[in-house]
Amino acid sequence: MEPSYRIVPPTQTKTASISDTAGSLGLHDTLQYGIRSIATETRGAQFENRIAKWEETQDNARLTMLANLYGPAAPMRLLMERQIVSASPHMPAMPQSNIHLDILMGRDETLDPADFFLGMESGPQLSIHNEMEKKLRL
Numbered sequence: 001m002e003p004s005y006r007i008v009p010p011t012q013t014k015t016a017s018i019s020d021t022a023g024s025l026g027l028h029d030t031l032q033y034g035i036r037s038i039a040t041e042t043r044g045a046q047f048e049n050r051i052a053k054w055e056e057t058q059d060n061a062r063l064t065m066l067a068n069l070y071g072p073a074a075p076m077r078l079l080m081e082r083q084i085v086s087a088s089p090h091m092p093a094m095p096q097s098n099i100h101l102d103i104l105m106g107r108d109e110t111l112d113p114a115d116f117f118l119g120m121e122s123g124p125q126l127s128i129h130n131e132m133e134k135k136l137r138l
Contacts, residue, residue, distance in 0.1 A: 004060055004061065006060070007058070009049065009054060085101045
């Protein structure tokens, strides 16, 4: 955990450009660098990077503020509790819902699509005995 008050994830610099992959004639060298991808040259990758790291950045800011308010032991305890709760075993054939981790992460008051669309009614009927045999490799 890097202490930071950053609310929005940082922008990532562009990784490839024509000048980086240009050959002796100033054109893209396809044999050496592969097919030219427009996706690497557009700025949409920065937005995707921000979206992918949004929760991580928000969590890091919360933990930094928690450390400044209550000392360095508070975020360490919270991270330890998260690790313990996320490693808890569950019954294989039953739907997995880790409400403990949701409470520790602060997601207990939010509604996500996963809360509605992970029901057992759409899947095949599961046998708990077969699932336990798979889990225990019997």
